[in-house]
Amino acid sequence: MGAQQQVADAFAALYGTAPEGIWSAPGRVNLIGEHTDYNDGFVMPFALPHTAVAAASRRTDGIVRLHSADVEGGVAELRPEDLVPGTDRAWTAYPAGVVWALREAGHPVTGADIHLASTVPVGAGLSSSAALEVVVALALNDLYGLGLQRWQLARLCQRAENVYVGAPTGIMDQTASACCEEGHALFLDTRDLSQRQIPFDLAAEGMRLLVVDTRVKHSHSEGEYGKRRAGCEQGAALLGVDALRDVPYAELDAALARIDDEEVRRLVRHVVTEDERVERVVSLLKSGDTRAIGPVLVEGHASLRDDFRISCPELDLAVDSALAAGALGARMTGGGFGGSAIVLAEAAEVETITKAVEEAFAAASFTAPRVFEAVPAAGARRLG
Ligand code: ADP
Numbered sequence: 001m002g003a004q005q006q007v008a009d010a011f012a013a014l015y016g017t018a019p020e021g022i023w024s025a026p027g028r029v030n031l032i033g034e035h036t037d038y039n040d041g042f043v044m045p046f047a048l049p050h051t052a053v054a055a056a057s058r059r060t061d062g063i064v065r066l067h068s069a070d071v072e073g074g075v076a077e078l079r080p081e082d083l084v085p086g087t088d089r090a091w092t093a094y095p096a097g098v099v100w101a102l103r104e105a106g107h108p109v110t111g112a113d114i115h116l117a118s119t120v121p122v123g124a125g126l127s128s129s130a131a132l133e134v135v136v137a138l139a140l141n142d143l144y145g146l147g148l149q150r151w152q153l154a155r156l157c158q159r160a161e162n163v164y165v166g167a168p169t170g171i172m173d174q175t176a177s178a179c180c181e182e183g184h185a186l187f188l189d190t191r192d193l194s195q196r197q198i199p200f201d202l203a204a205e206g207m208r209l210l211v212v213d214t215r216v217k218h219s220h221s222e223g224e225y226g227k228r229r230a231g232c233e234q235g236a237a238l239l240g241v242d243a244l245r246d247v248p249y250a251e252l253d254a255a256l257a258r259i260d261d262e263e264v265r266r267l268v269r270h271v272v273t274e275d276e277r278v279e280r281v282v283s284l285l286k287s288g289d290t291r292a293i294g295p296v297l298v299e300g301h302a303s304l305r306d307d308f309r310i311s312c313p314e315l316d317l318a319v320d321s322a323l324a325a326g327a328l329g330a331r332m333t334g335g336g337f338g339g340s341a342i343v344l345a346e347a348a349e350v351e352t353i354t355k356a357v358e359e360a361f362a363a364a365s366f367t368a369p370r371v372f373e374a375v376p377a378a379g380a381r382r383l384g
């Protein structure tokens with residue numbers, strides 16, 4: 001039985017009728033462009049085949065009912081007019097936050113029955129939260145005929161996560177889930193949300209991209225994210241620009257010379273060089289020089305490890321052991337302090353590299369990682 005039928009059946013069992021529709025939205029990995037999205041910079045994610053699926057119907061009585069197949073507990077019931085940001089600590093804050101953000105923006109969402117099921121690993125830096133938000137936003141957009149565009153849904157989902165859930169995140173995750181296309185990476189300018197779909201078909205060129213989920217999430221990650229973000233804002237203020245995106249790569253040395261604080265200087269250097277790396281990857285992919293992106297990924301990892309300082313022993317080991325076993329490139333991806341790394345490899349080397357990473361983790365007495373292949377998949381869509 002397909003995921004779609006399963007979700008429809010579960011909906012019918014919960015709510016007593018068939019759903020009006022079924023939607024899906026993917027998790028994502030970021031190929032390059034880390035911690036640039038809150039600096040108005042460039043990112044380049046692609047969608048995973050792992051998705052959150054929602055079955056949903058409208059309600060006219062002012063009630064929203066929420067259920068997740070992946071969480072213990074029954075159906076949560078709430079009234080849209082009673083939603084208050086920052087008050088819900090449970091998983092329901094993500095879908096409820098979307099309802100709140102839509103209503104706050106003036107969209108007449110009067111109620112809904114929603115059942116969710118997701119295959120996106122939770123807390124692995126692969127954006128299970130954005131998948132959940134975007135699938136709910138797309139379902140409500142369709143059900144209520146709101147006519148919102150993908151980028152607008154992404155913005156509202158970001159607002160749901162920032163304000164209603166209370167998690168400070170940039171715009172990348174929601175935009176990736178809402179806008180990615182199969183077989184492509186998404187080159188996104190987070191300042192104006194202009195985007196370009198970049199063909200990214202590694203299999204056709206005899207390569208693979210592996211995701212190494214380290215299965216760890218270090219507890220200080222959220223506080224550290226806030227500190228990095230504040231440091232970047234401080235850097236921009238010191239340099240007299242709106243955002244670090246406005247510091248041209250060619251003027252980086254001059255800019256750094258104007259900053260006394262060593263920590264701020266390192267943050268600025270990461271963001272400015274990372275934007276340049278995204279542009280370099282785009283032009284390499286455009287010219288068909290795909291293998292040459294490997295060293296750029298490795299540079300990106302070094303910058304995140306040494307300048308931005310958000311790697312951890314597990315991520316470093318994933319990257320180093322993959323490279324030692326012959327990977328073309330590797331880097332941590334996502335927020336840092338755990339989560340996942342990506343590895344670019346020749347197809348013929350995948351088994352050797354996977355084994356080497358697993359053995360290195362075992363030798364270090366780390367939790368066994370989960371290694372899987374990521375093929376650029378479709379963004380959010382209606383399934384039925
Ligand atoms: P990430 O987005 O990297 O996976 P987050 O901490 O941002 O990690 O989001 C994870 C949270 O999203 C979970 O703790 C849970 O509240 C919610 N979530 C994700 N997937 C589901 C699901 N299938 N059902 C219910 N809640 C989910």
Ligand code: MG
Binds near residue numbers: 127129130173
């Ligand atoms: Mg998240």
